[in-house]
Amino acid sequence: MVKVVFLHPDLGIGGAERAVVDAALALKSRGHKVEFVTAHHDPNHCFQETKDGNFTVTVAGDWLPRNIFGRFYAVCAYIRMVYAAIYLVLFSDICYDIIFCDQISACLPILRCSSAKVLFYCHFPDMLLAKHDSLLKRIYRAPLDLLEEWTTGLAHVVLVNSKFTASVFKKTFRSLSSCEPAVLYPIPDFSAFQKPVAQPTDDLIPSNKKLIFLSINRYERKKNLALAIQAFGQLKDKISKSQGDGIHLVMAGGYDERVTENKEHYLELHHLCEKFGVTDDVTFLRSFSDAQKLTLLQYCHCLLYTPDNEHFGIVPIEAMYMRCPVIACKSGGPLETVVDGKTGFLREGRPDQFAEAMERFVDDPKLGKSLGENGRKHVEQKFSFKTFTDQLDEVITDLVK
Template identity: 80%
Template sequence: MTKVVFLHPDLGIGGAEKAVIDAAIALKSRGHKVEFVTAHHDPSHCFQETKDGNLKVTVAGDWLPRSVFGRFYALCAYFRMIYAAIFLVFFSDISYDVIFCDQISACLPVLRCSNAKVIFYCHFPDMLLAKHDSFLKKIYRAPIDLVEEWTTGMAHCILVNSKFTASVFKKTFNSLTRCSPAVLYPIPDFSAFQKPIEPPTDNLLPSHKKMVFLSINRYERKKNLALAVQAFGQLKERISKSEGDSIHLVMAGGYDERVTENKEHYLELRLLCEKLGITDDVTFLRSISDSQKRTLLNHCDCLLYTPDKEHFGIVPIEAMFMRCPVIACNSGGPLETVVDGKTGFLREGRPDQFAEAMERIVDEPELSKTMGEAGKKHVELKFSFKTFTDQLDNIVLDLIS
């Protein structure tokens, strides 16, 4: 049995959090002892596995500020993660052989002070996600970006979530030419999706609508959620009034009251619906439960996945497993997961392109079923949780041997 501790900045609700939780579940299924150390964990805003006792969670550094007067979020996140690492290595009684760290690499020099092997999982280079659109921001980000590149190379093993991210990693971290990251697709534990499906309530899915489109993503501007709303508005203009009255859009996603952008973007999307005159045809859901997610994917006719150049994207795989076809941008991760014309459609990230694909689903309702069946088979063949577990288990065993 190998003892693995996962070090993560904030165990909330999001793709990165789901990825590391599934990795922990995978290793636990192979007999390894796993637990988490994090700077923040709110039992009212987290995945079920971290609050039901399945995965032990220790919080360290939550007293540190998340920002200074609404600024310096990145710097504060670095300090919080470094503090959590110091706690883990020097002050905790947690026993471990391997440390699995993700998102923030600045804590790796601290982790290397231990005798453990360190795995760093790069969801995407943070320096490419941050804004550098002003002189002051460039000055602020310069040392942070240098630290990210330098510390990332200190891991014993570097993993990335897709071939797309691997190519970006090599182009971005020029000094890490000797580092060759391995691709580990963050495949979910599909056993959770085989639990009983609860019937939808009207506040989740309107019962009087014949066809429902679904978007699942965090309420962040970089997720391009406005594309789903705009495409739905254009779709209603392209089809007859009777068809338009029978379709609906559900916008569901992670939402945290502590995050200003979540609140702002949620209101922006509601205002956009008012502007397009589709308020009554769009349902907004925030921080849905796993049970609600299963119900939505099971009863909706098509998933709209709007992020452009997304690093990987776990939701399309979950949707296809639930026999829900996917319309996604033809860039980034979806190019590796969605088969255009077979399990869904890959389109340019423009409202007219998405609306055209959505109209195909409306005009040919049987497509939802045939593409859904093809998606299920595609996921079972290429993205099995067993394959993911085998690969991660071998990585851990190779490191400690």
């Protein structure tokens, strides 16, 4: 048995959070002792496994600010993570052999002061996610970018979530040429997807619609959610009125009242629906439950996955497992997960391209079923939770030898 502690900045609801929770579940299934330390954990806005007794979750540093007058989010996030690391290493009574850290590497110098081995999971270089579009922002980001590169190299092992991220890692962190990150696809535990799925209510999926398109992503501008609405609007213009009356779009996304961008972007998307005249044909859901997510994936006919150059993207994997075809941007992680023409369609991130692929489902009602069956087989063959568990277990046990 290896004692593993996960250090994560915010145990909310998102792809990174889902990845670390699934990693923890995988290690626990192999008999390892697992717990979490985080700077924030809200039982009303988190994954079920972090509040139902599966894991011990310790919160350290939630009193620290998330921003300063609406600015300096990155610096505040780094400070909160460093504080959590100091608590873990110097003041907690948690016993651990390995520290599994992700997202923010600035705390690694503190973690290296312990006798534990440090594993860093790089979802994507933070410096590439941050904006550098003004002189002040470039000045602000310069020391943070240098800090990220240096501290990432302090990990005993670095894992990345896709071959795409591995290639970006090498191009971005040029001083870490000797560091060869291993690819570990963050595959969910699909046992949770085999529970009985509730029938959808009209406030979730309208019963009077024949074809339901679905978007699942956080309400953040970088997720390119506007593309789904723009493509849906173009599709409505292309097809007949009778066909258009039978289609609907569900926009389901992670939403946190503490995050200004979530609130702003939610309103922006509503305004976009008004612009395209599709307000009555779009349902917005915020911070839905796991049960609602399963219902959406079970009863919607096609997932629209809009992020461009997304480093991996767990939602397409989940959708295909639930026999829901995927239309995704032809870049980043979906190139490794979605098979064009077989489990869905890969298109350029343009409304006309997405609308063209969506129209295929309107013209051929049987298309979704055939692509959905292919998607389920594809996931079972290439993205099994057992393979994910075996690989992570091997990394963990090798680290403590």
